Amino acid sequence: MTELQVNGETVAVDADGETPLLTVLRDELGLVGSRFGCGQGLCGACVVRLGDAVVPACDTPLWQAEGQPVTTVEGLARDGVPHPVQQALINSQAAQCGYCVSGIVVAAAALLEREPDADADRVAEALDRHLCRCGAQRRIVAAVLAARGSA
Amino acid sequence: MTLPPHVVANPRLGTWLHVADGVLHVQVGKVELGQGILTALQQLAADALGVPVGDVRMVAAHTTHGPDQGVTAGSLSVLQSGPALRHLGGVVRALAGPVDEGYVARVAALDPATDLTAVTPAPPLPARAVGCDVPRADLPDKVLGRPRYLTDLRPDGLLHGRVLRPPRPGARLASVSDWVPGLVRDGSFVGVVADREADADRALESLRRACTWEGGSALPDEDHLPDWLRAGEHEVVEVLDEGAGAPTHAASYSKPFLVHASIAPSAGMARWDDAAAGPLLRVWSHSQAVHALRDALATTLGLTAEQVEVQHVEHAGCYGHNAADDAALDAALLARAHPGRPVLVRWSRGDELTWAPLSPAMTATLGATVEGGRITSWSHETWSLGHSARPGYRGAPGLLAGAHLADPVPLPPSTDPPAAAGHGSMRNGVPTYDVGTRRVVGRRKVDSPLRTSAMRALGAYLNVFAIESFLDELALEAGADPLDFRLAHLADERARHVLREAARLGGWGEALPEGHGRGLGFARYKDRGAYCAVVAQVEAEADVRVRRLTVVADVGLAVAPEGARNQLEGGAVQATSWTVRERVRFDRTRITSDDWESYPILRFAETPEVAAHLVGTDAPSVGAGEAAQGPTAAAIANAVHDALGVRVRDLPLDAAAVVRAIEST
Numbered sequence: 005m006t007e008l009q010v011n012g013e014t015v016a017v018d019a020d021g022e023t024p025l026l027t028v029l030r031d032e033l034g035l036v037g038s039r040f041g042c043g044q045g046l047c048g049a050c051v052v053r054l055g056d057a058v059v060p061a062c063d064t065p066l067w068q069a070e071g072q073p074v075t076t077v078e079g080l081a082r083d084g085v086p087h088p089v090q091q092a093l094i095n096s097q098a099a100q101c102g103y104c105v106s107g108i109v110v111a112a113a114a115l116l117e118r119e120p121d122a123d124a125d126r127v128a129e130a131l132d133r134h135l136c137r138c139g140a141q142r143r144i145v146a147a148v149l150a151a152r153g154s155a
Numbered sequence: 156m157t158l159p160p161h162v163v164a165n166p167r168l169g170t171w172l173h174v175a176d177g178v179l180h181v182q183v184g185k186v187e188l189g190q191g192i193l194t195a196l197q198q199l200a201a202d203a204l205g206v207p208v209g210d211v212r213m214v215a216a217h218t219t220h221g222p223d224q225g226v227t228a229g230s231l232s233v234l235q236s237g238p239a240l241r242h243l244g245g246v247v248r249a250l251a252g253p254v255d256e257g258y259v260a261r262v263a264a265l266d267p268a269t270d271l272t273a274v275t276p277a278p279p280l281p282a283r284a285v286g287c288d289v290p291r292a293d294l295p296d297k298v299l300g301r302p303r304y305l306t307d308l309r310p311d312g313l314l315h316g317r318v319l320r321p322p323r324p325g326a327r328l329a330s331v332s333d334w335v336p337g338l339v340r341d342g343s344f345v346g347v348v349a350d351r352e353a354d355a356d357r358a359l360e361s362l363r364r365a366c367t368w369e370g371g372s373a374l375p376d377e378d379h380l381p382d383w384l385r386a387g388e389h390e391v392v393e394v395l396d397e398g399a400g401a402p403t404h405a406a407s408y409s410k411p412f413l414v415h416a417s418i419a420p421s422a423g424m425a426r427w428d429d430a431a432a433g434p435l436l437r438v439w440s441h442s443q444a445v446h447a448l449r450d451a452l453a454t455t456l457g458l459t460a461e462q463v464e465v466q467h468v469e470h471a472g473c474y475g476h477n478a479a480d481d482a483a484l485d486a487a488l489l490a491r492a493h494p495g496r497p498v499l500v501r502w503s504r505g506d507e508l509t510w511a512p513l514s515p516a517m518t519a520t521l522g523a524t525v526e527g528g529r530i531t532s533w534s535h536e537t538w539s540l541g542h543s544a545r546p547g548y549r550g551a552p553g554l555l556a557g558a559h560l561a562d563p564v565p566l567p568p569s570t571d572p573p574a575a576a577g578h579g580s581m582r583n584g585v586p587t588y589d590v591g592t593r594r595v596v597g598r599r600k601v602d603s604p605l606r607t608s609a610m611r612a613l614g615a616y617l618n619v620f621a622i623e624s625f626l627d628e629l630a631l632e633a634g635a636d637p638l639d640f641r642l643a644h645l646a647d648e649r650a651r652h653v654l655r656e657a658a659r660l661g662g663w664g665e666a667l668p669e670g671h672g673r674g675l676g677f678a679r680y681k682d683r684g685a686y687c688a689v690v691a692q693v694e695a696e697a698d699v700r701v702r703r704l705t706v707v708a709d710v711g712l713a714v715a716p717e718g719a720r721n722q723l724e725g726g727a728v729q730a731t732s733w734t735v736r737e738r739v740r741f742d743r744t745r746i747t748s749d750d751w752e753s754y755p756i757l758r759f760a761e762t763p764e765v766a767a768h769l770v771g772t773d774a775p776s777v778g779a780g781e782a783a784q785g786p787t788a789a790a791i792a793n794a795v796h797d798a799l800g801v802r803v804r805d806l807p808l809d810a811a812a813v814v815r816a817i818e819s820t
Binding site for chain 1: 188189190191288290291293294295297298299300301302303304306307309315351352353356416417418419420469470471472474501503504717718721722724725726727728729731732750751752756757758759760762763764765
């Protein structure tokens with residue numbers, strides 16, 4: 005059994021230590037908010053916060069997540085209120101299909117925590133490992149900028 | 156009374172509308188692909204029914220319960236569904252009106268069997284929701300990480316499935332050397348199922364090691380695709396022959412194979428139940444055409460259409476005919492081996508990039524006679540592969556795994572939509588301009604070892620890129636400003652308006668820094684859809700960086716203006732990615748661009764600033780999702796010429812193409 009701290013809760017997982025964290029989150033814990041995109045850590049759809057880092061959960065083995073807090077997109081809301089980045093994305097329709105958004109929201113929230121005054125270039129740079137196929141990149145950057153100050 | 160075709164095809168009231176919990180549930184056959192269509196249709200339905208948007212809930216397409224509205228494609232959803240929903244609402248108000256406190260209860264009491272074609276609809280009400288920006292109904296779930304996509308389904312008893320595709324096109328499974336847990340095999344179709352996803356992934360790897368394959372198809376030389384496209388047998392599509400004269404100018408353009416490259420690999424879920432009356436197959440799919448998929452599944456599996464039920468579930472954007480339908484058959488085949496349990500199949504990233512239908516490589520040669528600064532004759536010849544292999548398109552199921560079964564159901568060669576549907580290879584082959592006598596012809600190569608099908612804009616992407624690049628070449632040759640040259644050959648006022656607005660908003664004629672260039676592109680999609688002009692600003696030195704796109708479109712009355720702008724922006728950005736980055740790579744036996752490193756798409760830091768503007772008209776509403784692709788490609792190529800003085804005619808317009816163009820100057 006592996007003990008994980010996910011979104012503030014401690015959970016026990018009975019899975020091989022090499023199992024990708026993403027598979028554990030989605031299939032064992034039912035946290036399907038982190039999306040599967042490539043399984044190779046190349047698209048960012050499954051990015052979660054692990055300790056102070058943002059990592060692709062598909063490319064992170066379960067053993068590596070042990071002992072560090074994991075925050076997924078489901079863990080960003082506070083008392084049922086969406087994270088300011090999420091609210092800004094909804095307000096400005098900064099998505100089309102939305103499949104890339106979970107990982108982006110996690111990464112953007114971490115960025116604003118670190119750099120509350122990040123400008124457009126910094127936001128784009130921080131999101132550069134995330135792929136969006138619908139072409140909503142500029143809307144997403146603008147939404148993250150709009151969330152500054154309340155994030 | 157002219158009846159909307161989709162009402163005639165689906166005349167029963169209950170197919171479109173039911174009331175539950177005091178809410179009007181409207182079911183359409185069009186599906187949400189991330190383009191926001193269900194929200195736009197919700198606005199149309201609310202106005203037609205005379206109620207606030209919040210009183211209407213849209214229900215996903217379903218083969219048993221909902222209307223058959225064909226494919227969600229071709230920027231036709233508003234055009235086809237708008238009249239149908241207006242008629243529906245008019246009939247409902249005629250039967251259950253007036254819209255007062257008891258209205259919804261009276262709607263609930265209407266006979267679902269009511270024939271919509273037999274009732275004269277009440278007159279339309281003034282628009283309340285149409286033309287306004289209503290929040291997208293699907294976005295909160297997607298942004299908050301709630302279950303919403305097909306692969307988020309977790310019904311009781313779920314099995315996870317994986318399919319092992321052949322290592323190369325045309326290969327057949329020779330043997331499976333070891334026992335693999337959860338193995339399902341039918342001919343060269345081979346897959347695994349497991350209770351846990353991690354076990355399914357592990358079993359797939361065991362299966363990969365255990366399988367031996369033989370044979371394969373010869374693929375063309377990826378560096379000489381135009382030659383390959385021009386060789387062999389073709390089907391000729393004569394579009395126009397007015398007897399064009401001998402050209403004084405000629406040039407050839409090309410695009411490589413591209414792939415939809417959805418961020419989610421395709422997926423499908425199926426449940427097979429054996430009963431005394433015969434099997435029942437239920438399928439959950441992100442297909443663009445659930446009814447056609449139902450028929451294709453039934454034919455492939457030897458069932459009747461009544462034995463198959465397909466429900467649409469949202470997934471990532473598809474941008475055309477990707478592997479959604481194929482994944483549904485995969486799920487059905489695995490589920491058939493495990494009756495009574497739902498099986499969820501998810502493709503791998505590599506399979507999505509190599510086994511989904513590709514957007515075909517194309518090439519075109521354009522010729523023109525220019526006399527005294529005016530074009531007096533025009534020729535346009537396009538060589539392509541077919542742009543549609545959708546299920547049922549040639550009367551065949553066209554599902555990938557069908558071809559791999561022991562008793563195979565082969566994939567028919569790709570074809571093209573007919574002229575009445577706006578062509579495929581020849582989409583936008585005829586310029587909007589006054590160019591004198593014209594000859595426009597398409598040559599569709601009949602055989603291809605690579606399966607090709609519809610990707611946004613179909614042939615219009617290459618044809619508009621070619622036409623608008625060629626116009627710039629002719630303008631510069633004639634010493635004319637590209638904008639003036641276009642306007643001098645353009646009578647259509649709506650076309651002239653979007654061009655002028657794009658030029659104004661895009662800073663046409665204003666000074667630029669060294670190494671920067673500005674270019675223009677224009678088309679009216681399918682000659683009957685949205686007018687769209689794009690001004691691109693690029694920075695071109697060693698590499699091409701698109702810095703800014705100004706997109707101006709006339710989509711008629713915009714039902715959801717912000718949604719239309721979002722589609723135009725996204726279309727322009729995606730086309731930027733196609734134009735400067737993308738190319739399916741292959742050797743002579745297999746596709747080698749099987750991950751995001753070998754098939755790179757545009758990244759955040761490379762994404763241009765993009766501003767989309769709608770020029771307001773009250774003309775009939777047309778779609779916005781495919782208007783910007785061709786104009787964007789041309790605007791970028793024209794901007795690169797403006798910056799560097801070199802003409803790139805073969806896409807992608809990457810650093811290597813620029814170097815080749817400089818060397819050949």
